[in-house]
Amino acid sequence: MINLFKQATEFRKAFNQPLLNNFTRYGFLRLKLFNLQCSLIDEEAKEFLDACDTLTSDCQSQENRTEVLKELADLVYVCYQFAATYNLDLDEALDRIHKSNMSKLDDEGNPIYRRDGKVLKGDNYKPPTLDDLVAPSNTIPPEDFNVN
Numbered sequence: 001m002i003n004l005f006k007q008a009t010e011f012r013k014a015f016n017q018p019l020l021n022n023f024t025r026y027g028f029l030r031l032k033l034f035n036l037q038c039s040l041i042d043e044e045a046k047e048f049l050d051a052c053d054t055l056t057s058d059c060q061s062q063e064n065r066t067e068v069l070k071e072l073a074d075l076v077y078v079c080y081q082f083a084a085t086y087n088l089d090l091d092e093a094l095d096r097i098h099k100s101n102m103s104k105l106d107d108e109g110n111p112i113y114r115r116d117g118k119v120l121k122g123d124n125y126k127p128p129t130l131d132d133l134v135a136p137s138n139t140i141p142p143e144d145f146n147v148n
Contacts, residue, residue, distance in 0.1 A: 004076070005091055008084035021087045022135040037082045044075040089133050100128040 012019050018033055048071040055064040083090035103126045104119055106112055112120045 003091070004080045005084060005089070008077070008080040012081065012084050017081075018085060019087070020085060022137070023086050024137045033085070037078075037085055040078045041075070041082060044071065044078045047071045048075045087135070093128075093130055093133055096128040096130060100126055 009019065011017070018030075020030070023029060023034070048068070051064070051067040051071040055061070055068050058064055080090060082088070101119075103124050104111065104121050105124065106122045107124065112122050114120055
């Protein structure tokens with residue numbers, strides 16, 4: 001099984017990129033690093049949307065189809081880089097989001113749709129609990145804290 005978080009950590013170590021245990025250290029956010037990580041996600045999201053626009057102009061093109069997949073994978077990759085930077089268990093978060101989304105089914109196990117096809121929350125919906133996956137701001141870093 002592929003472990004995207006492990007791959008992201010491997011990349012960050014190989015390229016001497018920061019690996020923090022939290023968003024903040026002693027209450028301070030490394031704003032330059034945070035802004036960089038956010039801008040990488042924004043950049044990849046735009047490239048994905050551009051590839052989608054290109055696909056709509058020629059949906060038969062194998063090159064356009066492949067480009068959508070490539071840009072989607074790049075977007076997921078930088079999201080995992082963000083997670084690795086701040087020690088966020090994105091795999092566990094996604095599993096919990098999935099379970100929460102599956103709780104949207106009605107009592108007979110059927111989805112409820114809005115007119116445009118969006119799946120709506122039913123009476124059985126349970127929001128995901130993610131608080132325990134995010135370290136509080138007063139968490140003291142471990143001895144091997146990477147200050148790169």
